[in-house]
Amino acid sequence: MKFGEKFKTERLKKNLTQQEVADSLGINRRMITRYENGLSFPRTKDAYKKIADFFGVDVNYLLTEDDEFVVRASEQYGPHGMKQAQELIDGMSGLFAGGTLSEQDKDAVMKALQDIYWESxxxxxxKYTPKKYKKQKTEE
Incomplete structure (x- = not known):
């Protein structure tokens, strides 16, 4: 189950409207709709924690491995890193759509690709950080 489905399930379990959840979390209702439709997701682990605390669930329940990968890329490399990570997952998901790999094999391939992403x-x-910035980092 993806984040949006879990989010909606928890909201409905509590018999809350999207507006009530939005007000409680301090975000707009449109974002709740985007979450539930799988069009968006929280960008930080802290945001996931806030949602998990609100619904009274474990944060790991809300985060899939792919979600965690995208959030981590976002936190470390900003919007561009997040977009790259999401494109990597989307591209690989398309390859797996044929169903020729077992779920365990798919997970292993995704894990390997994520490791390659972080290494690159x-x-x-x-490689591309200017020397003057490298010196500043080592001095700090």
Whole structure:
């Protein structure tokens, strides 16, 4: 079950309207609709924690491995990193749609791709960060 489905299920369990949840979480109702329709998701782990606390569920229940990957990319590399991570997941999900791999194999491939993503990001930061900024970091 994806984040949006879990979110909606928890909201309905509490018999709350989207507006009531939005008011309680301090966000607009349109964002609740986007969450529930799978068009958006929280951008930080803190936001997931706030939602989990509100619904009285464990934050890990709300986060799928893919969601956590995208959130981590967002936190470390901003909107561009988040977009890249989501595109990676979407692209790989399309490859798996044929059903030729077992779920366990799909998870292993996704994990390997995520590891490659993090390694390449770290290499690119090292390779493309100007020397003057590298010196500032080592001095701090």
């Amino acid at each position: 990001k770290a290499r690119n930061v090292e």
